[in-house]
Amino acid sequence: MTALVIMKDIGKSFPGVRALHNAQLELRSGEVHALMGENGAGKSTLMKILAGIYRRDAGEILLDGKPVEINSPRQAQDLGIGIIHQELNLMPHLTAAQNIFIGREPRKAAGLLLDEARLNANAAEIFASMHLKLDPRTPVGGLTIARQQMVEIAKALSYRSRVLIMDEPTAALNDAEIAELFAIIDRLKAEGVGIVYISHKMDELKRIADRVTVMRDSEYIGTVPAAETPVDKIISMMVGRALTEEHPDIPDHATSEVVLEVKHLNRGTVIRDVSLSVRKGEILGFAGLMGAGRTEVARAIFGADRRDSGDIYMHGKKVDIRIPQDAVRAGIGYLSEDRKHFGLATGMDVRNNVVLASLARFTGPGGLLREAAMHDVAARYIDQLAIKTPSDRQEVRLLSGGNQQKIVIAKWLLRDCEVLIFDEPTRGIDVGAKNEIYKLLNALAKQGRAIIVISSELPEVLRLSHRIAVMCEGRLTGILPGGATQEEIMHLATLRGDTANHNKQSKPAKGEAK
Amino acid sequence: MSASASTASVSIGSKFSGAHRLLAFASLIILILVFSLASPNFMQTSNIIAILQATSVNGVLAIAATLVIITGGIDLSVGTLMTFCAVIAGVVLTFWGMPLGLGVLAAIVAGAASGTLSGTFVAKLKIPPFIATLGMMLILKGLSLVISGTRPIYFNGTPGFTQISQGSLIGSVIPGLPIPNGVLILFLVAIATSFILERTILGRFTFALGSNEEAVRLSGVNTDRWKIAVYALSGSICGIAGLLIASRLNSAQPALGQGYELDAIAAVVIGGTSLSGGRGTIIGTLIGALIISVLANGLRILSVAQEWQTVVTGSIIILAVYTDILRRRRL
Amino acid sequence: MSASASTASVSIGSKFSGAHRLLAFASLIILILVFSLASPNFMQTSNIIAILQATSVNGVLAIAATLVIITGGIDLSVGTLMTFCAVIAGVVLTFWGMPLGLGVLAAIVAGAASGTLSGTFVAKLKIPPFIATLGMMLILKGLSLVISGTRPIYFNGTPGFTQISQGSLIGSVIPGLPIPNGVLILFLVAIATSFILERTILGRFTFALGSNEEAVRLSGVNTDRWKIAVYALSGSICGIAGLLIASRLNSAQPALGQGYELDAIAAVVIGGTSLSGGRGTIIGTLIGALIISVLANGLRILSVAQEWQTVVTGSIIILAVYTDILRRRRL
């Protein structure tokens, strides 16, 4: 069986960065080929070369055994290569359907006019095949990133490519959606499509991958069959050493001081009467399905959105939070789930993004900035979080996705808040770094910070949390103790309507009692 | 101008856009009401027609500017391009004595050609639209003077020419309604452009380019070609504006034009089109252009001293847009 | 204007920005060389000084506009604000007979106040900068006429006033170098603003706001306040421009000013500052302003017919920016 795609000895450099060196990939038709590696290993770059977005500096690409030149996205499409980008590439003002079929709109009247009805019908058809409930006429700019990601997936599917590249498609998805995506992948596999699958979620490997290619530091490390190879082996190929996982025990916070308390928070229909509290040294996990309202709660606490009602207390004293500045002053930090839009000034360099929330601390008399001190802290975090960047003066948008995420984390670590709300903190972060972040969160908790972690990865929630708050449709449906099971969480996460109100009375009591 | 901010409000805005569009009339209607109450001379047929006619040239120019602005660009050359096209019509009709139809054609083709050039500068040479069209503004201004010999070209040899703007087809059908053809043309151009924007592939790409050009390019679309096409269409609409103003003045005035781009862009922005691209409507632009001419006319009718007219106009433009923002926020 | 496009080329530009900044002189130097070869009258001390002096007002205005543009905004009011501040100085010095220092202070405070107002419209009321400053442009234009009684205010009662721009401190120290104070002030303003932009927290937030305002807000920064501060600073620089022009003309000419914003913004954009915000330098703006005045002066010295001057200016602006783009791409 000849390989569908062979990428041989691919090399690629950016100014000051060697992104790829002798990279290899062999993709067969009908297989799911996982591409693994730490943040900045060169995965996305390799795939962008295959998709005609970057030109390679060295090496060769064979399609069906024949050498091909791929110089533009158009050529890649014509060769049957489709890609779902790691960073969303949508037109926010256009509807979902318009995004999916951009450049390939169905026409009528001898090709003169757009056939909007058919456009929407075609999109609806794809959504149906994905079991996705989404009106094709919704402008994508107003969708959550999870839904935007689904639109990207729908778009890639619409090309009916022979080679489909998925660059971290599940980073923003919850379990139900991931299951849906995997069902789609199985169908495509059966049709003979070759799929390159990039992910940092190790559990996904066993579920769908046939083979795994590992990269490290822009180089090819090896290709192994997924089923036979233990995950630990793959991880050590990725990070160059073995990782030790430690499950910290859950400390007893019953006597610790309550740092943050939120009472009867309301905002339209997305937040309905949410009350919760976090204690000193505690990590409160926040679980729920997509759109459950966790992000909305966090933003409302932080003052990023107006709230209709509800009070916020720090150390038992009511604080008036109207804008994020009030929240930060009160000692609350919020790391957004959408780093590109809300987390980073991507046109500025690493140093300035790290200090963005703490700039006043680096300001001397007369508003003068102390660049040397800024450099020192930036260097410290680059080191501590293993951020892969040529220097602290590199523009953030040139970093790999995972490294960008680490910079947002660094920004809030530097700000040193008493309460830290992390919204999907490990989105797009590799296993090694994830471990580091878990350790970091635990260390922060030990130092006495109160931490809220919103995550759509249940294993992550379970592993980190001392207590777990679960939301469904804007309501807090319950608070579980640290040792809870996935089933208990899912039960609360799907508790809808009036039943929720009933449960809310009893479940939290159980949580608090522990 | 930061496109990223307030995604939520954008989505809501476009969700209720039907209602919003109707409500966008509000500022305009309030203005009209105030002026009607303040002066009996305002609400006369002849004055309404004068206002509409005063809107026709700026309205057509603003429609041309809307297209480019939706792609995320800006067009500073609309005013002098209008003049250039008028001069070209003058050359063809008066200097060369060609028939009317050819003059009309020449003006529109000249507009399209100039638009193609601007578009090429922007799309192919990657020159920022502000600079490309600033350069074109100056080039066209100079060329109009050179070609015309720095003096007006009169269309006395082409009797039908003044009819383009000043005749009244509607009036000849419905005697009581002497709406000049210029106004009719404004509405026809608005309808046609609206149709292109909403229903054709060119319109789709106009919005897509302004929304996220990189995403369009990554979808395998030849973005350069479509961008040039938008500029060319915009240019040909400037050609129509050139015909309108020349017909209105029965002459191509070669020195006129600079400064008109500001009024045109103002109409576009007052009409709710975003300068950062991706969003905009022709009906909004029309309302914006009407707000500008109603204000100018109304303040004159009220005999407000000219220096105060300027102050009041500035204040009301800010107020009208603020009202609009408040309304959208409440929706 | 599409920030997303051509990520690669931008990154390269900023990385080598040291080298690039030096090279950005290239267009300017080529122009100077060409004019020097074409006319022996060009490269004379008196003419160089004339060019520098011709740059002073537009240069200071362009520096003011640069600040606002880096935040992702635009300022159409710089020209009429300059005039307004000149008129205020006239009122304080000539109508009220106050001492020189107070007049200077009044002009700068008036500029800062007007900037604060524009900034408040933009930051608090969320009015698009284009509209807010268009409105302010008209309001200030009208107010200048009203306050001055539509006639020039002369500074004959304040003998030192003309020295602000026309005297020569440098010349009194180094006799052979009679560089007028206006030019000195331009460079001082440039150095001070550059310093603020590069070294202070206000400057850092100026860039950050233009880069991603929402991310800055969500970092707990009071973005509104900083934005208003930037507009206020920009306004006070317009006040300095007002003093310069009034001192140069020994009068506050209330009708002047509209149209100056275009030259100022053109200088900013030619100097490489992006209209979509987040990126820009004062040295670039200075070079942009110099390119504009060298062109105007050189073409006049060569006695090019005025209509052709316009054509050539337009072409060279496009060419200069294109050269710059090519160079950046090659680096």
Add this chain to the structure above:
Amino acid sequence: QDKMYIPLISKGFQHQFWQAVKAGADKAAADLGVEVTFEGPDSETQVDRQIDMLAAALAKKPAAIGFAALDSQAALPLLQQAKDAKIPVVAFDSGVEGDIPVATASTNNIAAAALAADMMAGLIGDEGKVALVVHDQTSRTGIDRRDGFVNRMKEAHPKVEIVAIEYGEGDHLKSTEITKAILQANPDLKGMFGANEGSAIGVVNGAKELGRQLVIIGYDSGAQQKQAIRDGQMAGAITQNPVGIGYKTVEAAVKAAKGEAVEKNIDTGFYYYDKTNIDQPDIAAVLYD
């Protein structure tokens, strides 16, 4: 009972010349007990803006209209409309073609500029290089003053060479920069003519900044120009009688509105003034600050 209402649509507004016309009109309005308004576009190129102003003025059903046409052909349809509505039109500043205006109160700009040329030639010894800074390349006043000056030189003073004609929009600062470039390019320039107040002041400023001595002739008046003449920086200037134009226009309009006979051509005259006669009562009367 309502006062008689007469709008004046001028060619400009902010320039001091037009403000002087306005002052004359206001004075006549006070004397005659009528109401006048005075409006004009920002620049003399904005033909269509002026037409919009005329349209708004007509909508107010005035007793008569004063009109300084930027392009009389372009205004024809509206003027016809005024005639049909029996609203008398008085042309001012420069004429309106056709028989619609009942009277015209204007200056002969061509003759006035020719006088400036004669004066210039006399002051530079009837030979040498001169240059012009004109306010507008295409407007009637700009063209007439330029051509009046240039043609007179060609006809009567063949040894005087005109080396440059530039246009500065009447903007003091722009005219200053233009002057400096012209002086730089022509080290042997003997004289310059500034064709309106802003241009003339620009020429004076430019010469002063470069420290050059030359014969400068200006146009119109204003405090700065008068001062320059007194100081000897400017040899002299042509003045029209703007206050008189404004006054006579309103006067004629009132007469016409009342159905009285009016003089068809009201020549408001022009004068050359210099240091010697600037304070004479007849000259001082037509100058403004």
